Amino acid sequence: xxxxxxxxxxxxxxxxxxxxxxxxxxxxxxxxxxxxxxxxxxxxxxxxxxxxxxxxxxxxxxxxxxxxxxxxxxxxxxxxxxxxxxxxxxxxxxxxxxxxxxxxxxxxxxxxxxxxxxxxxxxxxxxxxxxxxxxxxxxxxxxxxxxxxxxxxxxxxxxxxxxxxxxxxxxxxxxxxxxxxxxxxxxxxxxxxxxxxxxxxxxxxxxxxxxxxxxxxxxxxxxxxxxxxxxxxxxxxxxxxxxxxxxxxxxxxxxxxxxxxxxxxxxxxxxxxxxxxxxxxxxxxxxxxxxxxxxxxxxxxxxxxxxxxxxxxxxxxxxxxxxxxxxxxxxxxxxxxxxxxxxxxxxxxxxxxxxxxxxxxxxxxxxxxxxxxxxxxxxxxxxxxxxxxxxxxxxxxxxxxxxxxxxxxxxxxxxxxxxxxxxxxxxxxxxxxxxxxxxxxxxxxxxxxxxxxxxxxxxxxxxxxxxxxxxxxxxxxxxxxxxxxxxxxxxxxxxxxxxxxx
Ligand code: MSP
Numbered sequence: 001x002x003x004x005x006x007x008x009x010x011x012x013x014x015x016x017x018x019x020x021x022x023x024x025x026x027x028x029x030x031x032x033x034x035x036x037x038x039x040x041x042x043x044x045x046x047x048x049x050x051x052x053x054x055x056x057x058x059x060x061x062x063x064x065x066x067x068x069x070x071x072x073x074x075x076x077x078x079x080x081x082x083x084x085x086x087x088x089x090x091x092x093x094x095x096x097x098x099x100x101x102x103x104x105x106x107x108x109x110x111x112x113x114x115x116x117x118x119x120x121x122x123x124x125x126x127x128x129x130x131x132x133x134x135x136x137x138x139x140x141x142x143x144x145x146x147x148x149x150x151x152x153x154x155x156x157x158x159x160x161x162x163x164x165x166x167x168x169x170x171x172x173x174x175x176x177x178x179x180x181x182x183x184x185x186x187x188x189x190x191x192x193x194x195x196x197x198x199x200x201x202x203x204x205x206x207x208x209x210x211x212x213x214x215x216x217x218x219x220x221x222x223x224x225x226x227x228x229x230x231x232x233x234x235x236x237x238x239x240x241x242x243x244x245x246x247x248x249x250x251x252x253x254x255x256x257x258x259x260x261x262x263x264x265x266x267x268x269x270x271x272x273x274x275x276x277x278x279x280x281x282x283x284x285x286x287x288x289x290x291x292x293x294x295x296x297x298x299x300x301x302x303x304x305x306x307x308x309x310x311x312x313x314x315x316x317x318x319x320x321x322x323x324x325x326x327x328x329x330x331x332x333x334x335x336x337x338x339x340x341x342x343x344x345x346x347x348x349x350x351x352x353x354x355x356x357x358x359x360x361x362x363x364x365x366x367x368x369x370x371x372x373x374x375x376x377x378x379x380x381x382x383x384x385x386x387x388x389x390x391x392x393x394x395x396x397x398x399x400x401x402x403x404x405x406x407x408x409x410x411x412x413x414x415x416x417x418x419x420x421x422x423x424x425x426x427x428x429x430x431x432x433x434x435x436x437x438x439x440x441x442x443x444x445x446x447x448x449x450x451x452x453x454x455x456x457x458x459x460x461x462x463x464x465x466x467x468x469x470x471x472x473x474x475x476x477x478x479x480x481x482x483x484x485x486x487x488x489x490x491x492x493x494x495x496x497x498x499x500x501x502x
Contacts, residue, residue: 006037006044007247007279011254012051012094012230015075016060019082020303021332022255022287025320029284029401030253031088032321035455036396038089045247047234048083049094050076054223055132058209068209072097082305087313087458094234096211096226104233105226106214108273113215117159117272120216123199127151132223134199156201156219163268164195170267176280178263179399180327183256183283187263198265200225228266232275249279256283282399285329307337311496314457315341321456322405338496348412349449350493353464355419356442357486359435363428368443368469369436370482378441381418382477384411385448389475392452405456408449415445443468444480451475460492 010026013019027048034046052072061071072095080093094101112118125134129147140148168191171177171184178184201219202210210220231250236243254262262281270277307316319337322344324330360366374382388411395404419442428435447468452475454461465471469484 004037004040004042005247006034006042007235007250008033008037008044008046009231009250009252010048011258012049012096012227013079014054014056015050015052015072015079015095016056018303019079021307021320023079024082024086024316025287025324026253026255026284027083027088027090028086028317028320031086031090032317032401032455033251033253033396033399034089035458036393039455040393043246045092045235046090047092047094047231047250048088048090049092049230049234050079050096051223051227051230052076052095052097053210053220053226055129055207055209058207061209069097085305085308085313086317092234094230096230100239101230101233102211104238105211105221105229107238108229108269109221109225110214112158112269112272115272117162118156118200119159120154120156122152122154123157124150124152132202136196153203153206155199155203156213156216157197158200158225158269158272160198160265160268161195163271164191166271167191167264167267170277171263177277178259179280179282183259183327187259190260190264195264198222198225198268224261224265225269228261228269231266231278237275249276251280251282252278253282253284256285259283280399283327284324285327287324287332288329289332311337311341312460314460315345315493317456318345318405318453321401323402325402326400338498341493342495344409345493346495348409348416349446350491350495352412352416352419352442353446354491356439356446357467357489359424359428360439360443360486361488363425363432364436364439366486368480368482368484368486369440370433371440371444371478371480372433372437374437374441375434377418377422378437381411381415381441381445384414385445386477388448388452401456404452408452411445411449415442418442440480440482444478447473447480448475448477463489463492 008030010030013023017023030046030048034044037044050072057072058068061068064071066074076095083090109118123134126137126140126148127133127150128135128145129149131145134151135145135148139145168188171188175184178187200222201213202222204218204220207220210223211226213219213221231252232244232248235247252262259281267277319340323336323340360368388407391407392404395407419438422438424435424438427438447465447470450461450464451473462471465473467487467489468480470480473479
């Protein structure tokens with residue numbers, strides 16, 4: 001049987017930025033999807049990396065008195081180290097200054113030029129220095145662009161407009177291509193206006209830190225034309241065709257602010273190269289602090305490392321994945337974090353684990369009891385448990401990580417109620433095997449939930465499964481082994497106590 005394949009990417013982050021929760025969110029989301037798909041047996045490839053060219057990098061390097069490449073080498077570990085700390089399982093980390101990328105960008109420029117999709121012209125228009133691109137009158141009026149000036153320059157243009165009709169048809173014919181649905185409609189709305197051509201060069205006299213245009217050495221290429229190509233240069237386009245064919249097309253996870261570059265610039269570039277379009281472009285919302293976007297310039301960023309230090313990596317991963325609903329913005333507050341942690345991880349999951357293991361220790365000699373023949377009450381838990389794996393798999397294949405987590409927590413909540421109703425601590429006094437059966441059922445539900453939570457909380461779950469003596473178990477009901485001695489262990493998710501202000 002042919003294996004499914006799954007190729008997932010994050011945006012490549014600007015090397016100048018200090019990584020914050022917004023960057024961590026997309027990367028953890030990609031990691032969770034990659035881990036799930038690997039566990040499902042899919043041939044998986046997970047790419048992230050850094051965007052290292054352009055004016056801002058050049059200026060920042062100048063300020064520090066460093067050559068731009070040295071500046072990038074200095075800053076790159078801020079991201080790669082954070083990903084290690086966050087348990088990110090990326091298969092590759094691409095930097096756009098690497099030779100393997102530069103050579104592909106240049107070969108693509110040659111190819112697109114040769115096929116007639118690049119031409120030169122003199123253009124006078126409004127240019128946003130901050131955004132590093134020409135903008136339209138309408139964009140300038142929106143007030144969202146900084147450092148706008150009139151610029152007259154000879155440049156190279158990519159014939160984006162030529163592919164407009166084909167792109168509209170493609171988006172309409174493939175409803176799952178741009179997700180969520182409202183983002184697809186936003187792009188179709190944008191495409192109702194005539195699409196201009198894309199200026200893809202910058203004269204070296206103005207900007208030298210970029211990839212040189214092979215057919216005109218006086219220019220470097222526009223940073224977005226360069227950056228988007230990372231998604232194919234990293235997997236061997238024009239260098240390792242087998243690898244390229246094995247993984248392309250990709251699922252691109254991006255923030256909503258870079259939807260146009262991905263669904264219009266990138267797709268038309270792919271059309272011109274005669275390559276298949278991405279499998280999906282998924283635009284998530286923003287993490288907000290109060291009403292505003294979290295961003296360096298606003299000075300309201302939450303630093304992932306601070307949170308990790310306080311609450312641990314897995315709690316941070318769980319929070320980010322459960323709190324952001326598919327495609328909408330989410331509000332980050334320390335209070336929300338604590339609320340979510342205490343209710344889901346400390347109360348629901350952690351308490352259940354403490355409770356069952358405590359009762360097993362007290363009444364059953366610390367040994368996992370026999371499963372026995374399920375009663376009708378046990379059967380209700382078994383039914384939910386058996387249905388959970390396929391349900392979660394379907395949700396994950398549809399990028400609905402928050403809903404998948406909610407389903408898992410629903411099983412845990414059901415089991416907490418079942419424990420209350422069955423009261424195995426009382427039952428032990430009259431019918432010890434029946435009490436054992438209840439505890440087996442509850443522990444098995446915990447094990448199954450833990451297996452499904454592995455992609456989100458790899459470290460904690462590994463500990464839970466080790467405690468239960470089933471480190472490599474899977475998703476079939478009943479893999480928990482009776483007769484295994486449970487070791488003593490400290491609480492895995494201690495409650496966060498909030499000091500009350502007096
Ligand atoms: N370098 C480009 C991407 C090139 S991809 C070929 C870039 N980099 S970035 O570092 O500025 O932003 C990367 C991603 O972080 C974007 O998807 C953006 O949406 C995301 N976020 C930045 N701030 C964010 C929040 N506050 N919340 C969620 N994500 C946000 O753009």
